[in-house]
Amino acid sequence: xxxxxxxxxxxxxxxxxxxxxxxxxxxxxxxxxxxxxxxxxxxxxxxxxxxxxxxxxxxxxxxxxxxxxxxxxxxxxxxxxxxxxxxxxxxxxxxxxxxxxxxxxxxxxxxxxxxxxxxxxxxxxxxxxxxxxxxxxxxxxxxxxxxxxxxxxxxxxxxxxxxxxxxxxxxxxxxxxxxxxxxxxxxxxxxxxxxxxxxxxxxxxxxxxxxxxxxxxxxxxxxxxxxxxxxxxxxxxxxxxxxxxxxxxxxxxxxxxxxxxxxxxxxxxxxxxxxxxxxxxxxxxxxxxxxxxxxxxxxxxxxxxxxxxxxxxxxxxxxxxxxxxxxxxxxxxxxxxxxxxxxxxxxxxxxxxxxxxxxxxxxxxxxxxxxxxxxxxxxxxxxxxxxxxxxxxxxxxxxxxxxxxxxxxxxxxxxxxxxxxxxxxxxxxxxxxxxxxxxxxxxxxxxxxxxxxxxxxxxxxxxxxxxxxxxxxxxxxxxxxxxxxxxxxxxxxxxxxxxxxxxxxxxxxxxxxxxxxxxxxxxxxxxxxxxxxxxxxxxxxxxxxxxxxxxxxxxxxxxxxxxxxxxxxxxxxxxxxxxxxxxxxxxxxxxxxxxxxxxxxxxxxxxxxxxxxxxxxxxxxxxxxxxxxxxxxxxxxxxxxxxxxxxxxxxxxxxxxxxxxxxxxxxxxxxxxxxxxxxxxxxxxxxxxxxxxxxxxxxxxxxxxxxxxxxxxxxxxxxxxxxxxxxxxxxxxxxxxxxxxxxxxxxxxxxxxxxxxxxxxxxxxxxxxxxxxxxxxxxxxxxxxxxxxxxxxxxxxxxxxxxxxxxxxxxxxxxxxxxxxxxxxxxxxxxxxxxxxxxxxxxxxxxxxxxxxxxxxxxxxxxxxxxxxxxxxxxxxxxxxxxxxxxxxxxxxxxxxxxxxxxxxxxxxxxxxxxxxxxxxxxxxxx
DNA sequence: TTAGCCTTGAAT
DNA sequence: ATTCAAGGCTAA
Ligand SMILES: [Zn+2]
Ligand SMILES: [Zn+2]
Numbered sequence: 001x002x003x004x005x006x007x008x009x010x011x012x013x014x015x016x017x018x019x020x021x022x023x024x025x026x027x028x029x030x031x032x033x034x035x036x037x038x039x040x041x042x043x044x045x046x047x048x049x050x051x052x053x054x055x056x057x058x059x060x061x062x063x064x065x066x067x068x069x070x071x072x073x074x075x076x077x078x079x080x081x082x083x084x085x086x087x088x089x090x091x092x093x094x095x096x097x098x099x100x101x102x103x104x105x106x107x108x109x110x111x112x113x114x115x116x117x118x119x120x121x122x123x124x125x126x127x128x129x130x131x132x133x134x135x136x137x138x139x140x141x142x143x144x145x146x147x148x149x150x151x152x153x154x155x156x157x158x159x160x161x162x163x164x165x166x167x168x169x170x171x172x173x174x175x176x177x178x179x180x181x182x183x184x185x186x187x188x189x190x191x192x193x194x195x196x197x198x199x200x201x202x203x204x205x206x207x208x209x210x211x212x213x214x215x216x217x218x219x220x221x222x223x224x225x226x227x228x229x230x231x232x233x234x235x236x237x238x239x240x241x242x243x244x245x246x247x248x249x250x251x252x253x254x255x256x257x258x259x260x261x262x263x264x265x266x267x268x269x270x271x272x273x274x275x276x277x278x279x280x281x282x283x284x285x286x287x288x289x290x291x292x293x294x295x296x297x298x299x300x301x302x303x304x305x306x307x308x309x310x311x312x313x314x315x316x317x318x319x320x321x322x323x324x325x326x327x328x329x330x331x332x333x334x335x336x337x338x339x340x341x342x343x344x345x346x347x348x349x350x351x352x353x354x355x356x357x358x359x360x361x362x363x364x365x366x367x368x369x370x371x372x373x374x375x376x377x378x379x380x381x382x383x384x385x386x387x388x389x390x391x392x393x394x395x396x397x398x399x400x401x402x403x404x405x406x407x408x409x410x411x412x413x414x415x416x417x418x419x420x421x422x423x424x425x426x427x428x429x430x431x432x433x434x435x436x437x438x439x440x441x442x443x444x445x446x447x448x449x450x451x452x453x454x455x456x457x458x459x460x461x462x463x464x465x466x467x468x469x470x471x472x473x474x475x476x477x478x479x480x481x482x483x484x485x486x487x488x489x490x491x492x493x494x495x496x497x498x499x500x501x502x503x504x505x506x507x508x509x510x511x512x513x514x515x516x517x518x519x520x521x522x523x524x525x526x527x528x529x530x531x532x533x534x535x536x537x538x539x540x541x542x543x544x545x546x547x548x549x550x551x552x553x554x555x556x557x558x559x560x561x562x563x564x565x566x567x568x569x570x571x572x573x574x575x576x577x578x579x580x581x582x583x584x585x586x587x588x589x590x591x592x593x594x595x596x597x598x599x600x601x602x603x604x605x606x607x608x609x610x611x612x613x614x615x616x617x618x619x620x621x622x623x624x625x626x627x628x629x630x631x632x633x634x635x636x637x638x639x640x641x642x643x644x645x646x647x648x649x650x651x652x653x654x655x656x657x658x659x660x661x662x663x664x665x666x667x668x669x670x671x672x673x674x675x676x677x678x679x680x681x682x683x684x685x686x687x688x689x690x691x692x693x694x695x696x697x698x699x700x701x702x703x704x705x706x707x708x709x710x711x712x713x714x715x716x717x718x719x720x721x722x723x724x725x726x727x728x729x730x731x732x733x734x735x736x737x738x739x740x741x742x743x744x745x746x747x748x749x750x751x752x753x754x755x756x757x758x759x760x761x762x763x764x765x766x767x768x769x770x771x772x773x774x775x776x777x778x779x780x781x782x783x784x785x786x787x788x789x790x791x792x793x794x795x796x797x798x799x800x801x802x803x804x805x806x807x808x809x810x811x812x813x814x815x816x817x818x819x820x821x822x823x824x825x826x827x828x829x830x831x832x833x834x835x836x837x838x839x840x841x842x843x844x845x846x847x848x849x850x851x852x853x854x855x856x857x858x859x860x861x862x863x864x865x866x867x868x869x870x871x872x873x874x875x876x877x878x879x880x881x882x883x884x885x886x887x888x889x890x891x892x893x894x895x896x897x898x899x900x901x902x903x904x905x906x907x908x909x910x911x912x913x914x915x916x917x918x919x920x921x922x923x924x925x926x927x
Numbered sequence: 928t929t930a931g932c933c934t935t936g937a938a939t
Numbered sequence: 940a941t942t943c944a945a946g947g948c949t950a951a
Contacts, residue, residue: 328931330944339930345946346928371929390945397946398936413938413943 255351260388262353263379265361272333272408273388321384322377324915325367333387333409339370344381347374348391354378385410696883699752699876703851706750709743710777710854744770751855753873761867769858771919775910776857778922779833780850783840798834801925805830808924826921829912832905833925839902846888849899852881857903 260270318327320337331341346352354375356363363369363376370377382388387408390401400406692700748754748766757765792800805826806817823830859874861867878900885896892898913921 328944332944337930338932341944342930343928349946374928392945395946396936397934397944399945400937400943401945 256388259351259353260382263375263382268383270382272382272385272410320367322380322386323365323367323370325370330409330411330413331386332381332390334385334411336386337367340377340381343370343374343377344386345391347378347381348388349395352378692887693883696880699880700848700851700884702752703855703877703880704847706747707847707851707854709747709750710773740770740774744773748858753876756869756873758869761870765858765870769860771914772857772907772910773854774919774922775833775906775913776850776854778925779836779906779909780840780845780853781925782837783843783845784847784850787841789838789841794834794838797838798831801830801834801837802827805921805924812920826912826916826918829909829916829921832909832912836902836905836909843895843898845899846884848884848888849881852877852884853899853903856881856900857906860903 256273260273264270318329318335319325320327320340321334322336322340325337325339327335327337328341329335332344336344347354352374354373356373356375356379358373359376361376361379363373365373365377365380387405389405389408392401406412744766748762754762789797802819802822806819806822809815809817809822855877856874859870859877861870861874881899882896885892885899889895913919
């Protein structure tokens with residue numbers, strides 16, 4: 001059975017399409033396990049060389065019914081590993097696939113254990129979609145994991161008893177499927193030989209498109225249409241009938257609201273629609289009747305557009321508000337790419353009704369995987385404020401939409417100069433760093449500060465009461481950083497309805513927070529990065545296979561533009577789990593209510609925070625060295641400089657490295673060592689802990705023990721981490737991703753509540769929170785390790801951070817950066833980070849508090865009702881934190897609330913980090 | 928189906 | 940005359 005077609009030829013003609021049934025996978029897995037043929041880095045590189053455009057792989061779906069849109073129920077869909085949007089193919093890999101396929105023979109189509117992509121392929125798959133395996137991809141899929149080793153039993157029958165659902169990293173068919181060790185799943189082991197090599201871990205927030213329910217694998221459903229199944233009428237652009245209203249998109253108002261409800265599902269209110277609008281026709285007096293939910297738009301008064309058309313656009317391209325792809329302008333109300341523009345148009349014109357089959361309606365949408373779930377993509381479109389009414393019923397091209405429609409636009413036509421953006425950005429940074437307390441930080445959703453422009457209320461922007469609301473702050477990020485957002489005006493929504501956000505996290509803490517009057521800030525910021533839980537594949541997804549990176553590509557590498565290719569995250573699972581004394585206290589303290597002891601504790605105990613040795617006598621001197629790394633004038637020196645920068649803390653301002661086994665590292669600083677060791681004082685030696693509630697003490701002990709895994713500061717202490725070539729830079733970044741993922745996985749698996757969490761929740765948590773954890777580690781590191789400010793101001797800290805980062809980046813990328821440039825790119829984020837660092841140091845954040853915050857952050861759910869288990873566990877650790885604070889800092893009654901209020905900022909910074917895609921920043925800052 | 932490129936035409 | 944956001948077309 002060779003259904004694999006050659007490039008540009010038809011696929012799966014009539015016959016059974018190529019596919020991988022489970023037996024095949026098993027066989028490949030067996031092959032892998034016995035022959036250790038897992039491709040290592042070398043193998044991967046050689047394999048992907050022939051591919052010039054690699055995107056994150058996924059497992060595609062082919063209905064085997066090429067050209068026929070009718071999916072007969074008898075024809076079970078089959079799935080094929082494929083690559084997305086990749087016309088080019090590697091004949092090498094393809095051949096392999098064909099061979100394997102042939103080995104297997106014809107599939108039993110209803111075996112069902114096929115891995116599928118979320119794509120619902122009612123359409124005829126283009127040739128390049130099907131049966132193509134051309135990339136060395138890594139990915140994760142939920143597949144059935146056999147519970148028996150007897151391959152003869154794996155015949156596809158009675159699958160529910162023979163398989164368990166499991167998360168399995170997948171690579172290209174060459175390597176088959178490599179099981180991730182999933183706790184509790186029988187038959188899944190990580191072979192020893194795999195643990196040393198490339199262990200692909202590609203974290204996704206969803207099961208990568210495939211649905212394996214408790215009742216077995218679920219076939220990908222078809223996109224349905226609403227009652228009116230009219231084919232889209234293609235109106236000739238020069239047709240004479242175009243002026244007349246040709247048809248109704250929605251037969252009735254009920255149908256339209258049904259259409260909208262299908263995507264909002266009550267989770268947010270969509271107001272970006274009007275009934276039956278046409279485009280603006282010349283000479284029609286429309287007088288901007290602001291009926292109902294529309295409001296008159298006051299056209300821009302001032303600010304002529306003096307934007308010089310320069311290379312600026314190329315350097316700072318707009319990004320799509322939906323998928324972060326390069327945007328081409330304002331489309332249907334927001335800045336989007338051509339793809340999302342077309343997708344929105346097609347969906348609205350044809351009233352397509354999709355279904356999320358791969359996830360639970362919250363699939364990640366980015367450039368790489370925007371086509372995996374149409375439902376979630378369109379939902380995001382609505383959520384982001386794309387205006388249904390902007391899709392014209394009469395299909396008349398050109399012109400401008402009516403004011404009524406325009407009033408629904410979240411982003412207005414160009415109004416501002418770009419120079420304004422830089423100024424605003426700087427102002428924001430100054431604003432951020434000028435605030436002594438982080439919790440006072442206010443995120444203004446309105447990027448523009450132009451006083452002359454009165455923000456226009458945007459009725460459609462009122463995504464009230466939305467748990468997973470992509471707030472308008474997100475919109476700001478979308479348009480405000482990498483985009484030439486200044487060209488457009490984002491409406492500043494100060495909708496009071498926003499306070500309806502019912503984030504449980506907010507609710508749970510409002511009581512303690514309310515005294516500080518910060519609840520609103522908290523709420524707003526909590527939901528900043530709902531859509532930013534990006535995949536590692538994107539953030540670290542720098543093309544490994546490129547042998548040459550032109551300067552432009554290098555730019556991508558640095559700033560992450562379009563770098564979301566070829567998810568190459570190889571989680572290093574080699575760190576074997578060494579059982580430590582997780583249960584050293586030996587008893588289970590389960591007889592107390594954890595929440596009860598918080599109120600009643602000490603009153604007069606003098607909290608001695610003097611355990612931190614004042615090590616900063618030299619700090620002032622060090623900070624005076626300003627730029628620690630003058631950019632390597634010669635490539636030759638850059639390694640040494642970078643190494644020096646990264647490994648010698650005292651030449652590097654205030655960043656102290658610890659936890660490293662590198663002897664020269666620790667020997668470079670003298671007095672700091674004692675601080676390090678003291679900060680690692682084991683809990684039982686700490687007299688402070690004795691006053692804790694026993695259960696809290698126990699939980700805390702576990703956390704402290706687990707936390708040792710998460711020391712990421714040694715990631716740079718490797719000889720190979722000082723790149724010679726750009727490819728090495730790529731590898732470095734990938735490696736960093738690998739490491740942090742591996743550490744996070746190890747960490748979560750060691751957490752005492754790990755077994756309480758369902759598998760899918762676990763993976764969701766990891767994939768959506770890893771960057772927040774990383775940000776927390778980054779910002780708390782110095783405080784936790786006993787640094788003191790020693791007179792350093794926040795401004796100095798910020799400047800030092802920026803300079804340090806600049807130096808590191810220049811050495812890493814062998815490219816000069818201007819401070820202005822960096823501030824434009826990451827100034828806001830660095831402001832927040834510095835602010836957090838400063839605050840944590842200033843308040844002497846303890847390691848005990850840090851580990852609690854870490855878990856609370858991990859377990860935070862934006863959607864309140866999502867998972868009670870998670871909420872309970874989170875409450876548990878909230879109580880621990882409360883206990884700690886109450887007993888250790890009785891003089892600071894607000895400290896608990898203050899600590900929790902840092903979390904939204906962590907999320908904000910994390911969201912900015914993800915958006916910047918410069919994920920390496922934390923690794924630099926921790927050095 | 929997707930998404931890049933093209934045409935259109937009111938607004939500027 | 941130019942802009943730029945609509946719709947259209949079509950290769951992949
Ligand atoms: Zn897009
Ligand atoms: Zn989805």
